[in-house]
Amino acid sequence: MTDIRLGNGYDVHRFGPGDGCWLCGVKVPHDRALQGHSDADVGMHALTDAIYGALAEGDIGRHFPPSDPQWKGAASHIFLRHAMELARSRGFALANCDVTLVCEYPKVGPHAGAMQAELARIMGVEAGRVSVKATTSERLGFTGREEGIAALATACLVGGTHPL
Numbered sequence: 001m002t003d004i005r006l007g008n009g010y011d012v013h014r015f016g017p018g019d020g021c022w023l024c025g026v027k028v029p030h031d032r033a034l035q036g037h038s039d040a041d042v043g044m045h046a047l048t049d050a051i052y053g054a055l056a057e058g059d060i061g062r063h064f065p066p067s068d069p070q071w072k073g074a075a076s077h078i079f080l081r082h083a084m085e086l087a088r089s090r091g092f093a094l095a096n097c098d099v100t101l102v103c104e105y106p107k108v109g110p111h112a113g114a115m116q117a118e119l120a121r122i123m124g125v126e127a128g129r130v131s132v133k134a135t136t137s138e139r140l141g142f143t144g145r146e147e148g149i150a151a152l153a154t155a156c157l158v159g160g161t162h163p164l
C-alpha cells in the first residue's frame with residue numbers, strides 16, 4: 001500500500017541592511033536584505049523543513065547545525081537538495097508542495113513564476129508540482145511592520161510502503 005506523508009514548515013527571518021532578499025532561490029531586489037546564518041532564504045527553509053517533517057526527520061537545524069561554521073552563509077539549495085535526497089533514499093517522491101510568503105514588501109507576484117521554476121529545478125520535479133504564493137498580513141504584526149518575512153510550507157510525499 002502506498003504511503004502518503006505530509007509535512008509542514010514555518011520560518012521567519014528579520015530584515016537588515018542590503019540590496020535584496022533571497023526568496024525561494026531568487027534574489028528579489030529590495031532596499032533591505034534578510035539576515036541569518038545562511039543566505040536566509042525563508043521560503044526555501046520552510047519548504048525544506050516541510051520535507052524533513054514529512055519524513056519525521058526533524059528540521060534543518062538537526063541536519064545542518066547553525067553552530068557549525070561551515071554552514072555560515074550557505075546557499076539554501078544545499079539544504080533543500082539534502083531533504084529531497086533523503087526522501088528519495090526512503091523511496092518517496094514529491095507529490096506536491098505549496099509555499100506561502102508573508103510580507104508587505106518586496107512584492108512577490110512578479111517573481112513567483114521564477115521561484116516556482118527554481119524550486120522545481122533544485123528538487124528535480126515538474127514545476128506543476130510546486131506552488132509559490134504570497135500574502136500580506138494587512139500591516140499587522142512583525143510582517144506588517146516590515147520587520148521581517150515569514151514563510152509557511154506544506155509538502156506531500158508519496159511512495160514507500162505502508163505497513164497496513
Ligand code: MG
Pocket residue numbers: 011012013036040041042045
Ligand atoms: Mg531559516
